[in-house]
Amino acid sequence: MFMADCASDDGSGIWTSKSHMAADLEMSKRTVQNAITQMIEMGIISETGIRKCKNGFTKEYRINLAALSALKSTRAGDSPVQEIHPTGAGDSPQGVQEMHPNHPLTIHEPHKEETKVSKKAAATRATSIPEDAVITEKHFELVEKHGHSRQEIEAQFQKFKDNALANGRTYKNWDAAWRNWFASPYFSTLTGGGRNEFARKSTTQNARSVSRSDPALERIARLAGLSEAQGHGGA
Template sequence: MSRAATDWAWGLEIKASQKLLMLSLADRADELHCCYPSIQRLVKDTGMDRKTIGKWINQMIEDGFISDTGERKGKTKQVRVLRLNIEVKEAQKRNSTKFGNNTKNGHETSPILDNKRSQNWDAESVIEPNIEPTLSARGQFISEAAKRRIGISPNGEIPFPPAFKPSADHIAIASEKGINIETELLNFRDYHQARGTKLIDWNSAFRVWLRNARVNPLSGRQRSEPESPHWNSPEGWKDFI
């Protein structure tokens, strides 16, 4: 994981669904801010469907937030290796200066995808079946009160909800990773309240946070201290190829 990439992703002024996807990419980024999570992994992290993920990936490449390095990984050698362009300023907004292979900016940035690359992304998507229901599908069975408790807003972006409670999914992730969910919830709350973050779906954002958390056996209920990156090692990538 690249902490610099994660901090950069939180600061971007982009749509909430794009930001959630960018956070998932940053969660898998190495020290060079490169990552290659499979489409299935991004579906699990964000709760979005493959089509939406493909659309936002292509859009963020076109806007210059990420670049396609041209390298391919995965079992089929079709998973794109993406690089997060953390040099892009936090205040960058959509419909401002466009990026891509356009020399009007004085230099070249990320290449615009051609049809072949887009098809490669879709081909990898078909290979990996979706085994986890999306948040939108589950949400049809959740009451409005429950949605408020887990931080899902039907009316646009909201600050961190005071009544936010971890879901069963959050508890399962924390248990699987061996982390203290109460400590992580405090860290998550303080981090975003200090920055005035507003999101549509705090439930999914906390899921990404937990997947990003590291185990600190000495911390107990104390705040965990940063440890050495895990996702940068070849062993750490095996689960996501």
């Protein structure tokens, strides 16, 4: 059948290589060679010459139409025509409608594996932060190691959210983005720093006030002709 498809109307001009025939027929080259040898022995085809090709040459064949016509038919015979009996349902009042394999209303269920892949892809897809996002206890726990007060963390969350919305940022993991915010160049304290910051500043200010002399006492000491230490003692 393959060689007949390549032949002219008189059966001549078949010069397709056996390698191409084997590839198109999805069989081995040896099988093609054996089949051609058998057909030559049966007189169905014959070699008529050689044609040059880019890989050297290939043989040209011809189908012997007379020998082919003399072969015994391999069909089981013509099947007798069967009479069609009516079903009694009657003729349809409407014309016969053509059935289309891809009807617009046909629902094609996705394969289970495709559904799993789609869900997995959706789970790892970058998303935007919701405009109504609010800080939760989880947010405090994620950054509590930085030692900031709850007031500072609340202020930072609002800044983090505003920055994400203003710049259209999308992340696959917003919890990780929130943790990294405190190490990003956008971070700066908004309410005075950590929960121990106020105590540290107060201690520093007290130490400075102790080491610094009182201006009023210094003036009194100068007027009295006393030293600064004596002035403090007299006071």
